[in-house]
Amino acid sequence: MNNLPDNTFNGLQGDAEVESRARAVFRTACENVDSYHALRLGLARRKALNAAAPHSSTRLWAPIAGGAMACCALAIGVALMRPDVRIATTMNVASSAPIAAGQVDDASDDLPEVASTQMEMVQDLDFYRWLAAQPSVASAPRGGNR
Amino acid sequence: MRETTDAETIPASGVVMNAVAALEAVAAAPAADAVRPIAATLEAFLASVERRAWRVAEIALHDPEEAMDAVQDAMLRLVRHYAGKPAEEWPPLFWGILRRRITDLQRRRTVRNRVLVWTGRATNDDNEELPAWEAPDLGPDPPRALASRQAHAAMSKAIRALPRRQQQAFLLRVLEGLDVADTAKAMGCSAGSVKTHLSRAMDALRTQLEDWR
Numbered sequence: 324m325n326n327l328p329d330n331t332f333n334g335l336q337g338d339a340e341v342e343s344r345a346r347a348v349f350r351t352a353c354e355n356v357d358s359y360h361a362l363r364l365g366l367a368r369r370k371a372l373n374a375a376a377p378h379s380s381t382r383l384w385a386p387i388a389g390g391a392m393a394c395c396a397l398a399i400g401v402a403l404m405r406p407d408v409r410i411a412t413t414m415n416v417a418s419s420a421p422i423a424a425g426q427v428d429d430a431s432d433d434l435p436e437v438a439s440t441q442m443e444m445v446q447d448l449d450f451y452r453w454l455a456a457q458p459s460v461a462s463a464p465r466g467g468n469r
Numbered sequence: 470m471r472e473t474t475d476a477e478t479i480p481a482s483g484v485v486m487n488a489v490a491a492l493e494a495v496a497a498a499p500a501a502d503a504v505r506p507i508a509a510t511l512e513a514f515l516a517s518v519e520r521r522a523w524r525v526a527e528i529a530l531h532d533p534e535e536a537m538d539a540v541q542d543a544m545l546r547l548v549r550h551y552a553g554k555p556a557e558e559w560p561p562l563f564w565g566i567l568r569r570r571i572t573d574l575q576r577r578r579t580v581r582n583r584v585l586v587w588t589g590r591a592t593n594d595d596n597e598e599l600p601a602w603e604a605p606d607l608g609p610d611p612p613r614a615l616a617s618r619q620a621h622a623a624m625s626k627a628i629r630a631l632p633r634r635q636q637q638a639f640l641l642r643v644l645e646g647l648d649v650a651d652t653a654k655a656m657g658c659s660a661g662s663v664k665t666h667l668s669r670a671m672d673a674l675r676t677q678l679e680d681w682r
Contacts, residue, residue: 338671338675341671341674341675342643342671345624345643345644345674346643346644346646348617348620348621348624349521349524349621349624349644351617351620351621352524352617352618352621353520353521353524354520355614355617355618356520356523356524360523360533360537361520363537364519364520364523364537364540365516365519367519367537367540367541367544368512368515368516368519368544370541370545371515371541371544371545371547371548372511372512372515372548374545374548374549375545375548375549375552
């Protein structure tokens, strides 16, 4: 690179002189670039170097970050779709409802799965047992109050 | 800032005569045939080449702002796509990118000028060519600076008169100092083609720049 002696025109004295003077003019013009354009050239260089740096790092990290996010989403989805987790979640919600202290043991034996919307029935379970045990109510004729 | 607006500073018929006087001022400069060292980093390479690149683009495009855009684009493309290449390959790659960018801009300008001429917008209401802004002379040695600018303007004008491929061969081979192989890489042609283009460029310039000797 830059080995100018292999120039085919160096054999001609006149051409060599023209080349030499052309280079001298060019070199002088390059040395005398005004400060405004010299500054802009420096800024252009910095911009090119800076623009390339984040571009390459983004290109590296984007797939990794995307993959990590996909794995997290998949893990959360699988965890939520497992039936035992769903029951546990539901039970946690049920247990958080206010229940009388004496009813807890009996009720938990009789309730395989309780939704939060059924909590009123669970709380009044004793009432329904008592109601079922009343023969007068169960066998009462229709319109008996006449 | 427009530093080499030869059309405005020098009458077309007196370009060569003014260049003779101007060249006397720069003839004493040492030869620029020294081999340039290989830059260790991409930043060092760009810093070393940016002024020459801008001057080459300015000669080819005759517009400092377009030349600045071309150089910036070439820098960006080199850094983005070829930063991993060996440092020895940066000069032909960079000059190849810049050459293509300059060619694109020249082609766009040709189309634009045709449209402007066709629509009659290249001149003002008095049918005169619109003037270009010229930078004020702020150099420490105005006569010498003027002589340098005139010499550069005369040379630029002569180079711009060449066909595009001859122009590229002269700029890369003679002014930038790339060897034939690297010039061929930058131009995307064979070494033989480079020599042919350069031979024709020198034939044309020899007559235009006869008074340089």
